Amino acid sequence: MEDRYSTVRSRQLGVRLRELMAEHHWGVREMARRLDWPPTRISNMFNARRGSKYIDVVKMLTLMGVIGDEAAEIYALCDDLDEPGFxxxxxxxxxxxxxxxxxxxxxxxxxxxxxxxxxxxxxxxxxxxxxxxxxxxxxxxxxxxxxxxxxxxxxxxxxxxxxxxxxxxxxxxxxxxxxxxxxxxxxxxxxxxxxxxxxxxxxxxxxxxxxxxxxxxxxxxxxxxxxxxxxxxxxxxxxxxxxxxxxxxxxxxxxxxxxxxxxxxxxxxxxxxxxxxxxxxxxxxxxxxxxxxxx
The missing domain is CATH 3.30.870 (Endonuclease; Chain A)
Structure with missing residues (x-):
């Protein structure tokens, strides 16, 4: 899949996902193992080198038990990831x-x-x-x-x-x-x-x-x-x-x-x-x- 242009919104999404994983003491490889994904799929999301699919974020948050207002805040970042400005x-x-x-x-x-x-x-x-x-x-x-x-x-x-x-x-x-x-x-x-x-x-x-x-x-x-x-x-x-x-x-x-x-x-x-x-x-x-x- 061709990398999308990085925006503030996509970079912030990567930061929030990385922070949540750190709370679980999971690295990229551990998260990839649990989701049966290639590690590059996650690292690219973290570094905003490609657009994140909403369903991928749902799977990650569900696995980490993130719900309620915190989850809603992160899902909101998935809207219009290609739109400049935040x-x-x-x-x-x-x-x-x-x-x-x-x-x-x-x-x-x-x-x-x-x-x-x-x-x-x-x-x-x-x-x-x-x-x-x-x-x-x-x-x-x-x-x-x-x-x-x-x-x-x-x-x-x-x-x-x-x-x-x-x-x-x-x-x-x-x-x-x-x-x-x-x-x-x-x-x-x-x-x-x-x-x-x-x-x-x-x-x-x-x-x-x-x-x-x-x-x-x-x-x-x-x-x-x-x-x-x-x-x-x-x-x-x-x-x-x-x-x-x-x-x-x-x-x-x-x-x-x-x-x-x-x-x-x-x-x-x-x-x-x-x-x-x-x-x-x-x-x-x-x-x-x-x-x-x-x-």
């Missing part, structure tokens, strides 16, 4: 990033614009915790600690030997927003961390100054992921949903936005100077408490 919603749960992490781990280049907070891959633990508390994260301290740990664990992709290039455009507002409230150590630590990370050869951090007013990404934050393993994917998230876009015309829009941001943002050196200045002026022990105007 909307992942979380009505009653904290935002999950499993699909995003899967793509980030296989990325060769990641580009992002953030207009309100520092991107997760560059956050300090104190900053991440303050953001979660400020957002009204569900659960107690233990739940928040687990989410902070998960976010910090994601950051290893930026320091591994095959690390992707990471190009970040931050609106000046991100640097001025006093995450952590009156505890200036949170923002001081975060801004100094940005300075340190900006010196890494694979990381570029540029600031979009407030003085330019409206800009190419005024519509909101996004992330563009390139990889040799799959076609480019644009990612947009909110409190209740994560949207993955992969149609060529959609990707073209975000590439154009990144190109235009590159024309209006401060250069790397100028951006570092601004970050260092704000760290001193706003978040040093002697800085004033009130939030400065963006003028």
């Amino acid at each position: 909307l992942e919603t979380y009505p009653n749960l904290p935002v999950q990033v499993q699909t995003l992490v899967w793509h980030e781990e296989r990325a060769t280049a990641i580009s992002t614009y953030q207009g309100s907070i520092v991107p997760g891959l560059l956050q300090t633990a104190d900053y991440a915790r303050a953001v979660m508390v400020g957002n009204g994260a569900v659960g107690g301290d233990d739940a928040i600690d687990e989410r902070v740990f998960a976010r910090m664990s994601r950051q290893v992709i930026l320091t591994k030997r095959s690390a992707p290039t990471f190009k970040v455009y931050l609106h000046e507002f991100v640097l001025r927003l006093p995450v952590g409230g009156t505890d200036k150590r949170v923002m001081s630590g975060q801004l100094h961390h940005l300075l340190q990370m900006s010196m890494r050869p694979n990381i570029t951090i540029r600031v979009v100054p407030v003085a330019i007013g409206a800009h190419p990404a005024t519509a909101g934050q996004f992330q563009l992921i390139d990889s040799e393993a799959f076609a480019p994917v644009a990612y947009i998230d909110s409190e209740v949903a994560s949207l993955f876009l992969e149609k060529p015309e959609e990707i073209r829009v975000y590439r154009q936005a990144l190109h235009r941001l590159g024309q209006v943002a401060l250069g790397e050196a100028e951006s570092r100077e601004l970050v260092a200045m704000l760290a001193t002026d706003l978040y040093s022990p002697g800085a004033r408490q009130d939030v400065p105007r963006l003028a």
Whole structure:
């Protein structure tokens, strides 16, 4: 059977099936033996190299005893596997990033614009915790600690030997927003961390100054992921949903936005100077408490 074009939806299906098998401590060969299938039939499904038949997924889930809402969620992924794009919603749960992490781990280049907070891959633990508390994260301290740990664990992709290039455009507002409230150590630590990370050869951090007013990404934050393993994917998230876009015309829009941001943002050196200045002026022990105007 001819391999189908890999989509976010088909890749996510492979990830979920692999996770369920891991819970049973079954490898590809064990699952193949139990279903009397050739091992390549399963490994190809896991790696999204071919379209998965609904009946095949039913057989796998039945064998593993997966029923109810969990099964329904996976069956839903089987619908329109060839259709580019994927909307992942979380009505009653904290935002999950499993699909995003899967793509980030296989990325060769990641580009992002953030207009309100520092991107997760560059956050300090104190900053991440303050953001979660400020957002009204569900659960107690233990739940928040687990989410902070998960976010910090994601950051290893930026320091591994095959690390992707990471190009970040931050609106000046991100640097001025006093995450952590009156505890200036949170923002001081975060801004100094940005300075340190900006010196890494694979990381570029540029600031979009407030003085330019409206800009190419005024519509909101996004992330563009390139990889040799799959076609480019644009990612947009909110409190209740994560949207993955992969149609060529959609990707073209975000590439154009990144190109235009590159024309209006401060250069790397100028951006570092601004970050260092704000760290001193706003978040040093002697800085004033009130939030400065963006003028």
